[in-house]
Amino acid sequence: MIFRMMTTAKIGAAMATAMTLTALPASATECIAPSNPGGGWDFTCRTIGRILTELDLVDGNVQVTNMPGGVGAVTFAMVASERPDDAELIVATSTVGITQIAQGRYPAPLDSMRYLAMLGADVGVIAVDDDSPIQSLEELNAAMLEDASAIVTAGSSGAGGWDHIRLLMVADAAGVDDLGAIRWVQFDGGTDAVTQMMGGQIDVVSTDLGEIAGFVESGDIRVLAALSDDPIPAFPDIPTAISQGIDVTGYNWRGLYTGGDVTDAEYAAWVEKLETLYNSEAWQTAATQSGLVPIWRGGEAFEAFVREQADVMEEISRDIGVIE
Template identity: 65%
Template sequence: MTMMKSAIKLMGAAALLAMATMGQAAAVECIAPADPGGGWDFTCRTVGKLLYDEKLMEEPVQVTNMPGGVGAVAYVNIMSKRPADAAVIVATSTVGVTQIAQGKYPAGTDAMRWIGMLGTDVGAIVVAKDSPYKTLDDLMKAFKENPGSVVSAGSSGAGGWDHIRLLMLAKAAGMAPEKFKQIRWVQFDGGSPAVTQMMGGQVQVVSTDLGEIAGFVESGDARILGVLSDDPIPTFPDAPTAKSQGLNVTGYNWRGFYTGGDVSDEDYKKWVDTMKSLFDTEAWKKAAEGSGLVPIWRGGEEFEAYVIDQAKQMEQISKEIGVL
């Protein structure tokens, strides 16, 4: 009996291992490292649904929200518990890479395998509909006159990508870097909660991704002071760019995925190929553009090299503006 039980246990372990190494054939979990409603949550839920709808997955994708540390909690979870589990992917973006570059995650980019990016969001500076600030110039004047007079917010901590984008604008407007620390910054787990608090009067301005708060703009509850893109955004063509207001600043935030650092080359390639297949569908392009994303593909080794290079750039920018 003991030998039979042992054999059954071994068979069960082998079955579990087979499921884990099957990657896309097994039930897949997508971890969104934030609360529902944010950009990472959107990435997991939209991509997960389309993977199943477009028959690129045999079973529906399970979405798990794992907020904490602007993605650090999810990073630790994959590193410590599921480094070789090909049935789990994690949504990430420029925000996450910025945190890594600043040493706020427990390891560098080499701890994971970077699957690909499917599109990029655009940074936006928004205020409540009845805000006294009508232009970016109005806001920057307020910062320069009294940096602590305006409470700002975003979905990253002080020194994170949302914060950096606001400081890049302040720098372009002529604000002295030594005054950056006087700007009051509040972190929320997502752009939507930040805008909700802004509508309640707790904060006065939000720096975040346009895709996260597009609904508030469409409803008229939030007003765009500037989008951080080279050209106007098709979804909101009347929203002025920072460049058109004399501030030469752009702030893109790509959307993509990583998986554990010990996932096999075979399963990693399956994920890259699967995401590329999804990117090529009309359904993804429609979903992306409808949420303010610009569909752009980078995958596999090219994407891994891009992430490494971007981490270096974020480290340099952080040093230049005095947050690192």
């Protein structure tokens, strides 16, 4: 079940349908990735931007802009205040971003934007450096059971964010009592976290496979577990946590939003173009090769889904004590 989530009392103790309108032409001139190059949001913009151009769904090339800061908050604030009606602007978002909004960490509410579509879901992974003495998920869990404070972990969300929650879910399922002792460091993308891990500053990274697939392919890191129901087609040799006796999954959907003042006709045009892109062989191939599970939700159906997910994340965040 792709959007299954788990919460427990111990975590709490640890953390004190497309619109039916006539579509008008839409032209994407810019896609903002609210992260540094190399991360999942960057992949979303660069891949979607390239395919939009290849399929002649937009005029010319799509400009990709990296705007890291506040796990998407800087970009969200800029769009809300400066470009709310810019129909040539799309922005990458995901479960991580909606979690931040649900926890009140963005400077404007959820309905400041219009949510266009989800095109896939990334799989959460737990990884270590290739030189790490930790060889398996079982060894990581044993180390945390022995001394949780000795392990420094990191990801592309703050404490209580989706990357952190997924790691706590794994630790909790392994029987770690003192989850609060696990040290967590936030970065603006999984690439940054892995770079620090390779430099010896971090022991374990919890993030999305799509953010760090290049490091996996190069052999610079070792993935201890994929937080998916089944093995990832692009990386079938990575064991799932479930196959190792840890019944935890953690998916991060990937999608796009635009400004809240974009017209209904402009919004509908974007949904139509993105659905065409989703159904293309180019997207299906690119998504699968990067480890994404292709999933489509667009228009009003996606808007409703985002609101539902925000409510779920708010409830989870209250359960774990991130918000009151």
